[in-house]
Amino acid sequence: MSEPVFVSVCMATYNGSAYVEHQLRSILAELLAGDEVVVVDDASTDDTVAVVEAVGDARVRVIRQPANRGYVRTFETALLAAQGEVILLADQDDEWVAGRRAMLVSAAQAAGVAASNLELLGTGEPLRSxxxxxxxxxxxATSRQRVRNELRILAGVAPYFGCAMAVRRDMLAAITPFPAFLTESHDLWIATVANATGHLRHVEPATVRRRVHAANASSPRPRGVRRALGSRWMLVRAWREALRRRRALG
Incomplete structure:
Protein backbone atom coordinates (compact mmCIF):
# COMPACT_ATOMS: atom_id res chain seq x y z
CA MET A 1 0.00 0.00 0.00
CA SER A 2 1.44 3.37 -1.03
CA GLU A 3 2.21 6.10 1.46
CA PRO A 4 -0.34 8.96 1.58
CA VAL A 5 0.61 12.11 -0.28
CA PHE A 6 1.58 15.08 1.92
CA VAL A 7 -0.71 17.94 0.93
CA SER A 8 -0.34 21.65 1.68
CA VAL A 9 -3.25 24.05 1.34
CA CYS A 10 -2.26 27.66 0.65
CA MET A 11 -4.67 30.39 1.67
CA ALA A 12 -4.28 34.17 1.48
CA THR A 13 -6.42 36.12 3.94
CA TYR A 14 -7.33 39.78 4.25
CA ASN A 15 -10.20 41.05 6.38
CA GLY A 16 -11.93 37.72 5.92
CA SER A 17 -13.31 37.09 9.39
CA ALA A 18 -16.90 36.78 8.14
CA TYR A 19 -16.36 33.54 6.20
CA VAL A 20 -12.89 32.17 6.92
CA GLU A 21 -13.88 29.82 9.74
CA HIS A 22 -16.51 28.11 7.59
CA GLN A 23 -14.01 27.72 4.77
CA LEU A 24 -11.28 26.40 7.06
CA ARG A 25 -13.54 23.78 8.57
CA SER A 26 -14.59 22.57 5.10
CA ILE A 27 -10.89 22.27 4.19
CA LEU A 28 -9.85 20.47 7.37
CA ALA A 29 -12.66 17.95 6.93
CA GLU A 30 -11.02 16.92 3.63
CA LEU A 31 -7.41 16.74 4.83
CA LEU A 32 -5.45 13.88 6.36
CA ALA A 33 -3.73 14.04 9.74
CA GLY A 34 -0.31 14.78 8.22
CA ASP A 35 -1.42 17.57 5.87
CA GLU A 36 -1.02 21.30 6.50
CA VAL A 37 -2.83 24.58 5.85
CA VAL A 38 -0.57 27.58 5.30
CA VAL A 39 -2.52 30.78 5.95
CA VAL A 40 -0.71 33.99 5.02
CA ASP A 41 -2.53 37.03 6.35
CA ASP A 42 -2.04 40.24 4.37
CA ALA A 43 -2.04 42.66 7.33
CA SER A 44 -5.76 42.36 8.05
CA THR A 45 -7.32 45.16 10.07
CA ASP A 46 -10.11 42.96 11.43
CA ASP A 47 -9.91 39.82 13.60
CA THR A 48 -9.22 37.36 10.74
CA VAL A 49 -6.08 35.95 12.37
CA ALA A 50 -7.82 35.50 15.71
CA VAL A 51 -10.67 33.64 14.01
CA VAL A 52 -8.21 31.35 12.19
CA GLU A 53 -6.23 30.62 15.32
CA ALA A 54 -9.40 29.94 17.32
CA VAL A 55 -10.16 26.98 15.02
CA GLY A 56 -7.51 25.28 17.12
CA ASP A 57 -6.16 22.76 14.63
CA ALA A 58 -2.43 21.95 14.70
CA ARG A 59 -2.43 21.50 10.91
CA VAL A 60 -3.05 25.24 10.45
CA ARG A 61 0.04 27.46 10.29
CA VAL A 62 -0.40 31.24 10.21
CA ILE A 63 2.11 33.67 8.72
CA ARG A 64 1.43 37.35 9.36
CA GLN A 65 2.66 39.89 6.86
CA PRO A 66 3.52 43.19 8.60
CA ALA A 67 2.32 45.27 5.64
CA ASN A 68 -0.35 44.79 2.99
CA ARG A 69 1.17 43.44 -0.24
CA GLY A 70 -1.92 42.40 -2.19
CA TYR A 71 -3.29 38.93 -2.85
CA VAL A 72 -0.83 38.02 -5.63
CA ARG A 73 2.27 38.41 -3.43
CA THR A 74 0.43 36.89 -0.47
CA PHE A 75 -0.32 33.72 -2.41
CA GLU A 76 3.29 33.65 -3.61
CA THR A 77 4.47 33.78 0.01
CA ALA A 78 2.14 30.90 0.87
CA LEU A 79 3.37 28.78 -2.05
CA LEU A 80 6.99 29.34 -1.06
CA ALA A 81 6.24 28.41 2.56
CA ALA A 82 4.33 25.22 1.69
CA GLN A 83 6.09 21.92 2.32
CA GLY A 84 3.69 19.45 0.70
CA GLU A 85 4.18 17.20 -2.30
CA VAL A 86 0.98 18.60 -3.78
CA ILE A 87 -0.23 22.13 -3.06
CA LEU A 88 -3.91 23.09 -3.20
CA LEU A 89 -4.90 26.75 -3.35
CA ALA A 90 -7.86 28.09 -1.40
CA ASP A 91 -9.63 31.41 -1.03
CA GLN A 92 -10.78 32.59 2.39
CA ASP A 93 -14.50 32.64 1.70
CA ASP A 94 -15.52 29.54 -0.28
CA GLU A 95 -16.46 25.97 0.67
CA TRP A 96 -14.75 22.78 -0.44
CA VAL A 97 -16.69 19.95 -2.04
CA ALA A 98 -16.32 16.48 -0.54
CA GLY A 99 -13.73 14.50 -2.49
CA ARG A 100 -11.79 17.58 -3.62
CA ARG A 101 -8.49 16.48 -2.11
CA ALA A 102 -8.53 13.11 -3.84
CA MET A 103 -9.60 14.47 -7.23
CA LEU A 104 -7.10 17.32 -7.41
CA VAL A 105 -4.19 15.40 -5.89
CA SER A 106 -4.62 12.59 -8.42
CA ALA A 107 -4.81 15.00 -11.36
CA ALA A 108 -1.88 17.16 -10.19
CA GLN A 109 0.32 14.13 -9.58
CA ALA A 110 -0.37 12.90 -13.10
CA ALA A 111 -0.06 16.21 -14.95
CA GLY A 112 1.71 18.83 -12.81
CA VAL A 113 -1.10 21.37 -12.46
CA ALA A 114 -4.80 20.59 -12.08
CA ALA A 115 -7.68 23.03 -12.53
CA SER A 116 -11.28 22.09 -11.82
CA ASN A 117 -14.68 23.60 -12.35
CA LEU A 118 -16.57 25.52 -9.67
CA GLU A 119 -20.16 25.84 -8.60
CA LEU A 120 -21.93 28.66 -6.82
CA LEU A 121 -22.45 28.27 -3.11
CA GLY A 122 -26.13 28.05 -2.27
CA THR A 123 -27.39 27.18 -5.76
CA GLY A 124 -25.02 24.53 -7.09
CA GLU A 125 -25.11 26.28 -10.47
CA PRO A 126 -21.95 26.63 -12.57
CA LEU A 127 -20.29 29.99 -12.99
CA ARG A 128 -21.41 31.85 -16.09
CA SER A 129 -19.19 33.62 -18.55
CA ALA A 141 -10.57 16.71 -23.41
CA THR A 142 -9.06 20.17 -23.97
CA SER A 143 -6.44 19.88 -21.22
CA ARG A 144 -3.50 19.59 -23.62
CA GLN A 145 -4.73 21.99 -26.29
CA ARG A 146 -2.07 24.46 -25.29
CA VAL A 147 -2.54 27.15 -27.94
CA ARG A 148 -6.34 27.05 -27.66
CA ASN A 149 -6.18 27.28 -23.87
CA GLU A 150 -3.77 30.18 -23.95
CA LEU A 151 -5.81 32.08 -26.52
CA ARG A 152 -8.84 31.63 -24.27
CA ILE A 153 -6.86 33.03 -21.35
CA LEU A 154 -5.86 36.06 -23.44
CA ALA A 155 -9.46 36.53 -24.56
CA GLY A 156 -10.71 36.41 -20.97
CA VAL A 157 -12.91 33.35 -21.51
CA ALA A 158 -10.94 30.63 -19.68
CA PRO A 159 -12.36 29.86 -16.21
CA TYR A 160 -9.10 29.19 -14.37
CA PHE A 161 -9.51 30.11 -10.70
CA GLY A 162 -6.82 29.62 -8.08
CA CYS A 163 -9.39 28.37 -5.58
CA ALA A 164 -9.92 25.36 -7.88
CA MET A 165 -6.25 24.57 -8.56
CA ALA A 166 -3.59 22.14 -7.37
CA VAL A 167 0.14 22.18 -8.12
CA ARG A 168 2.67 19.35 -7.95
CA ARG A 169 5.70 20.49 -5.98
CA ASP A 170 8.22 20.22 -8.82
CA MET A 171 6.17 22.75 -10.84
CA LEU A 172 7.10 25.50 -8.36
CA ALA A 173 10.47 25.81 -10.09
CA ALA A 174 8.68 27.25 -13.13
CA ILE A 175 5.84 29.03 -11.31
CA THR A 176 7.88 30.88 -8.68
CA PRO A 177 8.99 33.52 -8.24
CA PHE A 178 6.00 35.25 -9.77
CA PRO A 179 7.06 37.80 -12.41
CA ALA A 180 7.55 41.30 -10.99
CA PHE A 181 4.97 42.67 -13.47
CA LEU A 182 2.24 40.32 -12.21
CA THR A 183 -0.13 42.55 -10.26
CA GLU A 184 -3.25 40.38 -10.54
CA SER A 185 -4.43 36.96 -11.72
CA HIS A 186 -1.90 34.65 -10.06
CA ASP A 187 -4.21 31.83 -11.15
CA LEU A 188 -3.92 32.76 -14.84
CA TRP A 189 -0.14 32.88 -14.41
CA ILE A 190 -0.15 29.34 -12.99
CA ALA A 191 -2.40 28.14 -15.84
CA THR A 192 -0.15 29.89 -18.37
CA VAL A 193 2.96 28.16 -17.03
CA ALA A 194 1.12 24.82 -17.09
CA ASN A 195 0.05 25.43 -20.70
CA ALA A 196 3.51 26.53 -21.78
CA THR A 197 5.15 23.46 -20.26
CA GLY A 198 2.41 20.97 -21.25
CA HIS A 199 1.56 20.11 -17.64
CA LEU A 200 -2.12 21.02 -17.33
CA ARG A 201 -5.08 18.77 -16.52
CA HIS A 202 -8.71 19.94 -16.49
CA VAL A 203 -10.91 18.28 -13.87
CA GLU A 204 -14.56 18.42 -14.89
CA PRO A 205 -16.33 17.90 -11.52
CA ALA A 206 -16.66 21.03 -9.39
CA THR A 207 -14.33 20.83 -6.39
CA VAL A 208 -15.25 24.10 -4.70
CA ARG A 209 -18.40 26.08 -4.01
CA ARG A 210 -17.65 29.73 -4.70
CA ARG A 211 -19.17 32.39 -2.48
CA VAL A 212 -19.94 35.50 -4.51
CA HIS A 213 -20.06 38.75 -2.55
CA ALA A 214 -19.05 42.38 -2.86
CA ALA A 215 -15.52 41.86 -1.53
CA ASN A 216 -14.40 39.03 -3.87
CA ALA A 217 -10.88 39.65 -5.19
CA SER A 218 -11.99 38.52 -8.66
CA SER A 219 -15.28 39.62 -10.09
CA PRO A 220 -17.52 38.03 -12.75
CA ARG A 221 -18.47 41.48 -14.04
CA PRO A 222 -16.90 42.78 -17.29
CA ARG A 223 -14.10 45.35 -16.88
CA GLY A 224 -13.69 48.72 -18.47
CA VAL A 225 -11.86 48.78 -21.82
CA ARG A 226 -8.65 50.38 -20.53
CA ARG A 227 -8.31 48.00 -17.61
CA ALA A 228 -9.15 44.99 -19.77
CA LEU A 229 -6.47 45.93 -22.33
CA GLY A 230 -3.89 46.41 -19.57
CA SER A 231 -4.75 43.00 -18.20
CA ARG A 232 -4.45 41.35 -21.62
CA TRP A 233 -1.00 42.91 -22.19
CA MET A 234 0.13 41.59 -18.81
CA LEU A 235 -1.01 38.10 -19.85
CA VAL A 236 0.89 38.35 -23.16
CA ARG A 237 4.00 39.15 -21.10
CA ALA A 238 3.18 36.21 -18.84
CA TRP A 239 3.06 33.82 -21.83
CA ARG A 240 6.43 35.07 -23.05
CA GLU A 241 7.90 34.68 -19.57
CA ALA A 242 6.46 31.18 -19.20
CA LEU A 243 8.05 30.13 -22.50
CA ARG A 244 11.37 31.62 -21.37
CA ARG A 245 11.23 29.64 -18.13
CA ARG A 246 10.35 26.47 -20.01
CA ARG A 247 13.50 26.86 -22.11
CA ALA A 248 15.62 27.70 -19.07
CA LEU A 249 14.45 24.63 -17.18
CA GLY A 250 14.98 22.40 -20.19
Whole structure:
Protein backbone atom coordinates (compact mmCIF):
# COMPACT_ATOMS: atom_id res chain seq x y z
CA MET A 1 0.00 0.00 0.00
CA SER A 2 1.44 3.37 -1.03
CA GLU A 3 2.21 6.10 1.46
CA PRO A 4 -0.34 8.96 1.58
CA VAL A 5 0.61 12.11 -0.28
CA PHE A 6 1.58 15.08 1.92
CA VAL A 7 -0.71 17.94 0.93
CA SER A 8 -0.34 21.65 1.68
CA VAL A 9 -3.25 24.05 1.34
CA CYS A 10 -2.26 27.66 0.65
CA MET A 11 -4.67 30.39 1.67
CA ALA A 12 -4.28 34.17 1.48
CA THR A 13 -6.42 36.12 3.94
CA TYR A 14 -7.33 39.78 4.25
CA ASN A 15 -10.20 41.05 6.38
CA GLY A 16 -11.93 37.72 5.92
CA SER A 17 -13.31 37.09 9.39
CA ALA A 18 -16.90 36.78 8.14
CA TYR A 19 -16.36 33.54 6.20
CA VAL A 20 -12.89 32.17 6.92
CA GLU A 21 -13.88 29.82 9.74
CA HIS A 22 -16.51 28.11 7.59
CA GLN A 23 -14.01 27.72 4.77
CA LEU A 24 -11.28 26.40 7.06
CA ARG A 25 -13.54 23.78 8.57
CA SER A 26 -14.59 22.57 5.10
CA ILE A 27 -10.89 22.27 4.19
CA LEU A 28 -9.85 20.47 7.37
CA ALA A 29 -12.66 17.95 6.93
CA GLU A 30 -11.02 16.92 3.63
CA LEU A 31 -7.41 16.74 4.83
CA LEU A 32 -5.45 13.88 6.36
CA ALA A 33 -3.73 14.04 9.74
CA GLY A 34 -0.31 14.78 8.22
CA ASP A 35 -1.42 17.57 5.87
CA GLU A 36 -1.02 21.30 6.50
CA VAL A 37 -2.83 24.58 5.85
CA VAL A 38 -0.57 27.58 5.30
CA VAL A 39 -2.52 30.78 5.95
CA VAL A 40 -0.71 33.99 5.02
CA ASP A 41 -2.53 37.03 6.35
CA ASP A 42 -2.04 40.24 4.37
CA ALA A 43 -2.04 42.66 7.33
CA SER A 44 -5.76 42.36 8.05
CA THR A 45 -7.32 45.16 10.07
CA ASP A 46 -10.11 42.96 11.43
CA ASP A 47 -9.91 39.82 13.60
CA THR A 48 -9.22 37.36 10.74
CA VAL A 49 -6.08 35.95 12.37
CA ALA A 50 -7.82 35.50 15.71
CA VAL A 51 -10.67 33.64 14.01
CA VAL A 52 -8.21 31.35 12.19
CA GLU A 53 -6.23 30.62 15.32
CA ALA A 54 -9.40 29.94 17.32
CA VAL A 55 -10.16 26.98 15.02
CA GLY A 56 -7.51 25.28 17.12
CA ASP A 57 -6.16 22.76 14.63
CA ALA A 58 -2.43 21.95 14.70
CA ARG A 59 -2.43 21.50 10.91
CA VAL A 60 -3.05 25.24 10.45
CA ARG A 61 0.04 27.46 10.29
CA VAL A 62 -0.40 31.24 10.21
CA ILE A 63 2.11 33.67 8.72
CA ARG A 64 1.43 37.35 9.36
CA GLN A 65 2.66 39.89 6.86
CA PRO A 66 3.52 43.19 8.60
CA ALA A 67 2.32 45.27 5.64
CA ASN A 68 -0.35 44.79 2.99
CA ARG A 69 1.17 43.44 -0.24
CA GLY A 70 -1.92 42.40 -2.19
CA TYR A 71 -3.29 38.93 -2.85
CA VAL A 72 -0.83 38.02 -5.63
CA ARG A 73 2.27 38.41 -3.43
CA THR A 74 0.43 36.89 -0.47
CA PHE A 75 -0.32 33.72 -2.41
CA GLU A 76 3.29 33.65 -3.61
CA THR A 77 4.47 33.78 0.01
CA ALA A 78 2.14 30.90 0.87
CA LEU A 79 3.37 28.78 -2.05
CA LEU A 80 6.99 29.34 -1.06
CA ALA A 81 6.24 28.41 2.56
CA ALA A 82 4.33 25.22 1.69
CA GLN A 83 6.09 21.92 2.32
CA GLY A 84 3.69 19.45 0.70
CA GLU A 85 4.18 17.20 -2.30
CA VAL A 86 0.98 18.60 -3.78
CA ILE A 87 -0.23 22.13 -3.06
CA LEU A 88 -3.91 23.09 -3.20
CA LEU A 89 -4.90 26.75 -3.35
CA ALA A 90 -7.86 28.09 -1.40
CA ASP A 91 -9.63 31.41 -1.03
CA GLN A 92 -10.78 32.59 2.39
CA ASP A 93 -14.50 32.64 1.70
CA ASP A 94 -15.52 29.54 -0.28
CA GLU A 95 -16.46 25.97 0.67
CA TRP A 96 -14.75 22.78 -0.44
CA VAL A 97 -16.69 19.95 -2.04
CA ALA A 98 -16.32 16.48 -0.54
CA GLY A 99 -13.73 14.50 -2.49
CA ARG A 100 -11.79 17.58 -3.62
CA ARG A 101 -8.49 16.48 -2.11
CA ALA A 102 -8.53 13.11 -3.84
CA MET A 103 -9.60 14.47 -7.23
CA LEU A 104 -7.10 17.32 -7.41
CA VAL A 105 -4.19 15.40 -5.89
CA SER A 106 -4.62 12.59 -8.42
CA ALA A 107 -4.81 15.00 -11.36
CA ALA A 108 -1.88 17.16 -10.19
CA GLN A 109 0.32 14.13 -9.58
CA ALA A 110 -0.37 12.90 -13.10
CA ALA A 111 -0.06 16.21 -14.95
CA GLY A 112 1.71 18.83 -12.81
CA VAL A 113 -1.10 21.37 -12.46
CA ALA A 114 -4.80 20.59 -12.08
CA ALA A 115 -7.68 23.03 -12.53
CA SER A 116 -11.28 22.09 -11.82
CA ASN A 117 -14.68 23.60 -12.35
CA LEU A 118 -16.57 25.52 -9.67
CA GLU A 119 -20.16 25.84 -8.60
CA LEU A 120 -21.93 28.66 -6.82
CA LEU A 121 -22.45 28.27 -3.11
CA GLY A 122 -26.13 28.05 -2.27
CA THR A 123 -27.39 27.18 -5.76
CA GLY A 124 -25.02 24.53 -7.09
CA GLU A 125 -25.11 26.28 -10.47
CA PRO A 126 -21.95 26.63 -12.57
CA LEU A 127 -20.29 29.99 -12.99
CA ARG A 128 -21.41 31.85 -16.09
CA SER A 129 -19.19 33.62 -18.55
CA UNK A 130 -19.19 37.42 -18.05
CA UNK A 131 -19.18 37.77 -21.85
CA UNK A 132 -21.70 35.21 -23.10
CA UNK A 133 -23.68 34.36 -19.97
CA UNK A 134 -23.32 30.65 -20.76
CA UNK A 135 -21.96 28.11 -18.22
CA UNK A 136 -18.21 28.66 -17.84
CA UNK A 137 -16.70 25.18 -17.84
CA UNK A 138 -13.38 23.40 -18.33
CA UNK A 139 -13.39 20.16 -20.33
CA UNK A 140 -10.90 17.38 -19.68
CA ALA A 141 -10.57 16.71 -23.41
CA THR A 142 -9.06 20.17 -23.97
CA SER A 143 -6.44 19.88 -21.22
CA ARG A 144 -3.50 19.59 -23.62
CA GLN A 145 -4.73 21.99 -26.29
CA ARG A 146 -2.07 24.46 -25.29
CA VAL A 147 -2.54 27.15 -27.94
CA ARG A 148 -6.34 27.05 -27.66
CA ASN A 149 -6.18 27.28 -23.87
CA GLU A 150 -3.77 30.18 -23.95
CA LEU A 151 -5.81 32.08 -26.52
CA ARG A 152 -8.84 31.63 -24.27
CA ILE A 153 -6.86 33.03 -21.35
CA LEU A 154 -5.86 36.06 -23.44
CA ALA A 155 -9.46 36.53 -24.56
CA GLY A 156 -10.71 36.41 -20.97
CA VAL A 157 -12.91 33.35 -21.51
CA ALA A 158 -10.94 30.63 -19.68
CA PRO A 159 -12.36 29.86 -16.21
CA TYR A 160 -9.10 29.19 -14.37
CA PHE A 161 -9.51 30.11 -10.70
CA GLY A 162 -6.82 29.62 -8.08
CA CYS A 163 -9.39 28.37 -5.58
CA ALA A 164 -9.92 25.36 -7.88
CA MET A 165 -6.25 24.57 -8.56
CA ALA A 166 -3.59 22.14 -7.37
CA VAL A 167 0.14 22.18 -8.12
CA ARG A 168 2.67 19.35 -7.95
CA ARG A 169 5.70 20.49 -5.98
CA ASP A 170 8.22 20.22 -8.82
CA MET A 171 6.17 22.75 -10.84
CA LEU A 172 7.10 25.50 -8.36
CA ALA A 173 10.47 25.81 -10.09
CA ALA A 174 8.68 27.25 -13.13
CA ILE A 175 5.84 29.03 -11.31
CA THR A 176 7.88 30.88 -8.68
CA PRO A 177 8.99 33.52 -8.24
CA PHE A 178 6.00 35.25 -9.77
CA PRO A 179 7.06 37.80 -12.41
CA ALA A 180 7.55 41.30 -10.99
CA PHE A 181 4.97 42.67 -13.47
CA LEU A 182 2.24 40.32 -12.21
CA THR A 183 -0.13 42.55 -10.26
CA GLU A 184 -3.25 40.38 -10.54
CA SER A 185 -4.43 36.96 -11.72
CA HIS A 186 -1.90 34.65 -10.06
CA ASP A 187 -4.21 31.83 -11.15
CA LEU A 188 -3.92 32.76 -14.84
CA TRP A 189 -0.14 32.88 -14.41
CA ILE A 190 -0.15 29.34 -12.99
CA ALA A 191 -2.40 28.14 -15.84
CA THR A 192 -0.15 29.89 -18.37
CA VAL A 193 2.96 28.16 -17.03
CA ALA A 194 1.12 24.82 -17.09
CA ASN A 195 0.05 25.43 -20.70
CA ALA A 196 3.51 26.53 -21.78
CA THR A 197 5.15 23.46 -20.26
CA GLY A 198 2.41 20.97 -21.25
CA HIS A 199 1.56 20.11 -17.64
CA LEU A 200 -2.12 21.02 -17.33
CA ARG A 201 -5.08 18.77 -16.52
CA HIS A 202 -8.71 19.94 -16.49
CA VAL A 203 -10.91 18.28 -13.87
CA GLU A 204 -14.56 18.42 -14.89
CA PRO A 205 -16.33 17.90 -11.52
CA ALA A 206 -16.66 21.03 -9.39
CA THR A 207 -14.33 20.83 -6.39
CA VAL A 208 -15.25 24.10 -4.70
CA ARG A 209 -18.40 26.08 -4.01
CA ARG A 210 -17.65 29.73 -4.70
CA ARG A 211 -19.17 32.39 -2.48
CA VAL A 212 -19.94 35.50 -4.51
CA HIS A 213 -20.06 38.75 -2.55
CA ALA A 214 -19.05 42.38 -2.86
CA ALA A 215 -15.52 41.86 -1.53
CA ASN A 216 -14.40 39.03 -3.87
CA ALA A 217 -10.88 39.65 -5.19
CA SER A 218 -11.99 38.52 -8.66
CA SER A 219 -15.28 39.62 -10.09
CA PRO A 220 -17.52 38.03 -12.75
CA ARG A 221 -18.47 41.48 -14.04
CA PRO A 222 -16.90 42.78 -17.29
CA ARG A 223 -14.10 45.35 -16.88
CA GLY A 224 -13.69 48.72 -18.47
CA VAL A 225 -11.86 48.78 -21.82
CA ARG A 226 -8.65 50.38 -20.53
CA ARG A 227 -8.31 48.00 -17.61
CA ALA A 228 -9.15 44.99 -19.77
CA LEU A 229 -6.47 45.93 -22.33
CA GLY A 230 -3.89 46.41 -19.57
CA SER A 231 -4.75 43.00 -18.20
CA ARG A 232 -4.45 41.35 -21.62
CA TRP A 233 -1.00 42.91 -22.19
CA MET A 234 0.13 41.59 -18.81
CA LEU A 235 -1.01 38.10 -19.85
CA VAL A 236 0.89 38.35 -23.16
CA ARG A 237 4.00 39.15 -21.10
CA ALA A 238 3.18 36.21 -18.84
CA TRP A 239 3.06 33.82 -21.83
CA ARG A 240 6.43 35.07 -23.05
CA GLU A 241 7.90 34.68 -19.57
CA ALA A 242 6.46 31.18 -19.20
CA LEU A 243 8.05 30.13 -22.50
CA ARG A 244 11.37 31.62 -21.37
CA ARG A 245 11.23 29.64 -18.13
CA ARG A 246 10.35 26.47 -20.01
CA ARG A 247 13.50 26.86 -22.11
CA ALA A 248 15.62 27.70 -19.07
CA LEU A 249 14.45 24.63 -17.18
CA GLY A 250 14.98 22.40 -20.19
Missing amino acids: PLSGRPWLLRE
